[in-house]
Amino acid sequence: xxxxxxxxxxxxxxxxxxxxxxxxxxxxxxxxxxxxxxxxxxxxxxxxxxxxxxxxxxxxxxxxxxxxxxxxxxxxxxxxxxxxxxxxxxxxxxxxxxxxxxxxxxxxxxxxxxxxxxxxxxxxxxxxxxxxxxxxxxxxxxxxxxxxxxxxxxxxxxxxxxxxxxxxxxxxxxxxxxxxxxxxxxxxxxxxxxxxxxxxxxxxxxxxxxxxxxxxxxxxxxxxxxxxxxxxxxxxxxxxxxxxxxxxxxxxxxxxxxxxxxxxxxxxxxxxxxxxxxxxxxxxxxxxxxxxxxxxxxxxxxxxxxxxxxxxxxxxxxxxxxxxxxxxx
Amino acid sequence: xxxxxxxxxxxxxxxxxxxxxxxxxxxxxxxxxxxxxxxxxxxxxxxxxxxxxxxxxxxxxxxxxxxxxxxxxxxxxxxxxxxxxxxxxxxxxxxxxxxxxxxxxxxxxxxxxxxxxxxxxxxxxxxxxxxxxxxxxxxxxxxxxxxxxxxxxxxxxxxxxxxxxxxxxxxxxxxxxxxxxxxxxxxxxxxxxxxxxxxxxxxxxxxxxxxxxxxxxxxxxxxxxxxxxxxxxxxxxxxxxxxxxxxxxxxxxxxxxxxxxxxxxxxxxxxxxxxxxxxxxxxxxxxxxxxxxxxxxxxxxxxxxxxxxxxxxxxxxxxxxxxxxxxxxxxxxxxxxxxxxxxxxxxxxxxxxxxxxxxxxxxxxxxxxxxxxxxxxxxxxxxxxxxxxxxxxxxxxxxxxxxxxxxxxxxxxxxxxxxxxxxxxxxxxxxxxxxxxxxxxxxxxxxxxxxxxxxxxxxxxxxxxxxxxxxxxxxxxxxxxxxxxxxxxxxxxxxxxxxxxxxxxxxxxxxxxxxxxxxxxxxxxxxxxxxxxxxxxxxxxxxxxxxxxxxxxxxxxxxxxxxxxxxxxxxxxxxxxxxxxxxxxxxx
Numbered sequence: 001x002x003x004x005x006x007x008x009x010x011x012x013x014x015x016x017x018x019x020x021x022x023x024x025x026x027x028x029x030x031x032x033x034x035x036x037x038x039x040x041x042x043x044x045x046x047x048x049x050x051x052x053x054x055x056x057x058x059x060x061x062x063x064x065x066x067x068x069x070x071x072x073x074x075x076x077x078x079x080x081x082x083x084x085x086x087x088x089x090x091x092x093x094x095x096x097x098x099x100x101x102x103x104x105x106x107x108x109x110x111x112x113x114x115x116x117x118x119x120x121x122x123x124x125x126x127x128x129x130x131x132x133x134x135x136x137x138x139x140x141x142x143x144x145x146x147x148x149x150x151x152x153x154x155x156x157x158x159x160x161x162x163x164x165x166x167x168x169x170x171x172x173x174x175x176x177x178x179x180x181x182x183x184x185x186x187x188x189x190x191x192x193x194x195x196x197x198x199x200x201x202x203x204x205x206x207x208x209x210x211x212x213x214x215x216x217x218x219x220x221x222x223x224x225x226x227x228x229x230x231x232x233x234x235x236x237x238x239x240x241x242x243x244x245x246x247x248x249x250x251x252x253x254x255x256x257x258x259x260x261x262x263x264x265x266x267x268x269x270x271x272x273x274x275x276x277x278x279x280x281x282x283x284x285x286x287x288x289x290x291x292x293x294x295x296x297x298x299x300x301x302x303x304x305x306x307x308x309x310x311x312x313x314x315x316x317x318x319x320x321x322x323x324x325x326x327x328x329x
Numbered sequence: 330x331x332x333x334x335x336x337x338x339x340x341x342x343x344x345x346x347x348x349x350x351x352x353x354x355x356x357x358x359x360x361x362x363x364x365x366x367x368x369x370x371x372x373x374x375x376x377x378x379x380x381x382x383x384x385x386x387x388x389x390x391x392x393x394x395x396x397x398x399x400x401x402x403x404x405x406x407x408x409x410x411x412x413x414x415x416x417x418x419x420x421x422x423x424x425x426x427x428x429x430x431x432x433x434x435x436x437x438x439x440x441x442x443x444x445x446x447x448x449x450x451x452x453x454x455x456x457x458x459x460x461x462x463x464x465x466x467x468x469x470x471x472x473x474x475x476x477x478x479x480x481x482x483x484x485x486x487x488x489x490x491x492x493x494x495x496x497x498x499x500x501x502x503x504x505x506x507x508x509x510x511x512x513x514x515x516x517x518x519x520x521x522x523x524x525x526x527x528x529x530x531x532x533x534x535x536x537x538x539x540x541x542x543x544x545x546x547x548x549x550x551x552x553x554x555x556x557x558x559x560x561x562x563x564x565x566x567x568x569x570x571x572x573x574x575x576x577x578x579x580x581x582x583x584x585x586x587x588x589x590x591x592x593x594x595x596x597x598x599x600x601x602x603x604x605x606x607x608x609x610x611x612x613x614x615x616x617x618x619x620x621x622x623x624x625x626x627x628x629x630x631x632x633x634x635x636x637x638x639x640x641x642x643x644x645x646x647x648x649x650x651x652x653x654x655x656x657x658x659x660x661x662x663x664x665x666x667x668x669x670x671x672x673x674x675x676x677x678x679x680x681x682x683x684x685x686x687x688x689x690x691x692x693x694x695x696x697x698x699x700x701x702x703x704x705x706x707x708x709x710x711x712x713x714x715x716x717x718x719x720x721x722x723x724x725x726x727x728x729x730x731x732x733x734x735x736x737x738x739x740x741x742x743x744x745x746x747x748x749x750x751x752x753x754x755x756x757x758x759x760x761x762x763x764x765x766x767x768x769x770x771x772x773x774x775x776x777x778x779x780x781x782x783x784x785x786x787x788x789x790x791x792x793x794x795x796x797x798x799x800x801x802x803x804x805x806x807x808x809x810x811x812x813x814x815x816x817x818x819x820x821x822x823x824x825x826x827x828x829x830x831x832x833x834x835x836x837x838x839x840x841x842x843x844x845x846x847x848x849x850x851x852x853x854x855x856x857x858x859x860x861x862x863x864x865x866x867x868x869x870x871x872x873x874x875x876x877x878x879x880x881x882x883x884x885x886x887x888x889x890x891x892x893x894x895x896x897x898x899x900x901x902x903x904x905x906x907x908x909x910x911x912x913x914x915x916x917x
Contacts, residue, residue, distance in 0.1 A: 143839070143840060147839060147840075150835065191781050195788065195855075198836065198840045199791070201837075202795065202837060206795075206799060209833075210829075240799060243798050247740060247798065248791025250737050251787050252733070253733075254729040254733040255729040255784060257729070258725045258729040258732070268722050268725055
């Protein structure tokens with residue numbers, strides 16, 4: 001049977017939990033690389049965080065990036081970044097004074113045959129991004145506390161902990177990818193990061209719900225250890241996880257595609273890029289990090305240790321129990 | 330085989346509830362003749378105002394004071410009901426972005442400096458014939474009240490009693506901004522004296538610092554100069570309130586010093602005592618009509634500390650001689666109203682009455698409510714954002730949305746076959762609900778759709794799809810076990826799937842709430858969109874997907890597990906299935 005067909009029927013039995021060493025070292029490696037990237041490269045912060053002035057306009061006639069750059073430079077502006085934004089243009093400069101700003105605006109209007117009113121000007125001081133970031137950190141902290149509380153009540157504290165660790169894992173790796181690739185971090189990117197939080201947890205919650213259901217049956221006479229049961233549950237929801245991720249990623253991929261090819265710089269691209277990267281990392285972590293982590297925590301409990309010992313002594317080792325797990329499912 | 334267990338399920342009835350909900354939303358749209366969502370700044374264009382602080386010595390204001398100003402302005406913006414407006418610090422400046430065209434009133438409102446102080450009147454002199462002689466009607470209500478000389482009545486009578494924010498904004502701003510000094514006054518203002526006594530009563534004056542050397546002669550006839558700082562008295566005499574430009578609005582009056590000021594309409598000038606109570610002592614303020622009359626009043630509630638101070642201040646004023654029995658409300662260095670105190674006012678509640686129109690009462694109440702801005706600001710730039718680029722992005726977003734939706738639909742149909750139709754219809758219902766909600770919210774709660782919202786909504790296709798994927802997989806699980814009929818499986822699976830969906834949605838909803846309350850600007854809007862779609866997801870799954878599947882389960886095509894239904898036992902069951910069914914392990 002082909003993989004696709006087995007997937008469709010749900011006849012898969014991947015030993016996600018058993019391979020925890022592999023996942024832990026892979027994730028550990030990725031985390032280290034990400035942190036290194038953040039330390040060495042840092043994030044390529046957008047103008048909103050560094051401060052600066054952004055002019056956006058539509059040129060009436062055909063113009064080149066060079067022409068625009070020259071035109072703005074003539075006004076004594078030093079840093080000029082010209083980006084195409086769909087049918088329009090976006091020019092980012094250092095922070096300009098009020099008079100300089102008006103000059104550039106009218107110069108652009110004159111040179112490129114556009115009404116002055118159609119040249120949007122956005123002037124951003126460096127502290128703006130700071131304020132937003134501070135709020136974002138506070139928001140993140142409160143969010144995590146709220147989620148830990150909620151999941152501790154809905155499930156149990158260890159599940160909450162595992163879910164949060166997976167969440168942090170996703171954020172750090174996504175940030176690391178941004179650091180290494182040099183993608184620009186804008187407020188839209190922040191929105192993307194925040195959305196990843198929701199998705200990452202959503203996925204973990206569905207899996208944990210199943211684990212809770214399956215492991216609730218474990219008792220003194222059970223033929224499964226906690227890790228086997230958890231792995232069983234994970235496989236049970238694997239199709240759902242993959243389907244969900246695929247369905248979620250499809251629209252994001254479409255936005256990313258349109259955003260990068262048709263529109264160039266802008267909110268659309270920034271947001272969808274963060275989402276795209278984050279969702280892929282999130283899918284991986286809910287399968288390979290959250291659950292193995294939960295199992296690592298749970299297997300220390302005396303109750304599950306006892307089951308594991310008993311199964312080991314009766315020869316119900318790893319291999320034998322696997323088929324038992326399938327039969328039970 | 331198993332009996333159908335649809336005891337509690339009444340799919341038809343549930344679907345009717347959904348239909349009613351959609352009709353209600355659609356009907357609201359129809360009645361309000363609003364068929365399209367309101368768009369945000371990035372999509373509809375809008376205005377950005379930059380406010381630069383004016384400090385007494387021209388130095389940067391302390392960070393925390395600036396933060397306080399940002400919060401107050403944000404409150405004011407929210408008070409006008411404008412959603413999606415952003416208030417952000419940028420260096421020393423504060424930038425306000427307001428979506429939509431024609432928001433000038435709102436801009437004036439938020440950009441107006443409110444330096445609210447309550448000061449006892451020490452001396453008063455009419456500059457012309459005062460048109461507003463005491464309307465000091467003693468108020469018969471039990472609540473202590475201060476009756477006012479209605480000096481705060483502006484000539485404009487704006488304000489239809491609509492709940493919408495704009496009349497409020499208009500009334501307030503026109504009352505306050507009329508005598509605003511021109512921006513040209515900025516420079517001289519800034520350079521003006523450092524420890525700022527009160528020379529600022531004339532903002533256009535030269536930067537000569539008023540020395541505190543007191544040449545205290547030349548007392549005005551008929552004025553009780555007792556307790557008045559001679560320097561202030563001198564300024565009082567020099568004060569010319571007939572010229573609106575010199576009335577001194579917008580000056581930074583030092584609350585710890587005595588102060589000479591004009592009435593907002595120039596009809597009187599005052600010497601005022603140090604500020605005993607300031608705007609931040611106020612808890613809330615509201616405009617209303619006194620019961621049984623048509624008289625507009627402003628009601629005030631003080632915070633506990635403010636209440637004590639207010640009580641002291643009014644007692645002191647009550648025990649004083651005319652004109653010291655008045656307490657002036659000073660805004661931006663101008664007296665907006667100076668009611669007589671007709672009794673001491675303990676308990677932290679007060680009413681101001683006298684000569685208010687609805688507009689002027691609302692104006693005063695809003696100004697009192699939103700407290701005092703701790704800084705004076707100049708509007709350094711007002712930029713109008715064109716919407717063309719945003720429109721491009723919007724089009725891109727919509728194209729992407731359609732592409733994404735088509736991909737999802739194709740995938741669902743391929744994977745879930747017959748059930749895929751349920752998935753597609755669920756998405757359609759979710760889309761209808763989302764669109765109508767956004768339109769209705771736009772016109773009733775001023776919810777403005779900006780680009781991040783649209784992306785949020787497109788992305789939420791994933792959340793919505795996940796809920797029914799969870800449910801479908803549960804049904805398939807039940808079917809795979811082979812013990813149940815489809816009708817039974819639909820019900821049993823629902824009980825389990827429901828819990829999963831609710832817990833997962835709760836997580837999303839917590840995320841949305843936290844982000845909404847703790848984040849700024851665009852993030853809050855995004856969080857709102859996220860919360861909305863999560864709610865809609867719950868509605869769709871409970872009111873549509875579940876009952877619809879329950880109905881389908883009665884249809885032969887699905888119940889018998891037709892190969893195209895997505896529910897045929899053969900395709901789903903495992904090779905060595907424990908059930909008695911025959912399984913043929915082939916097929917592509």
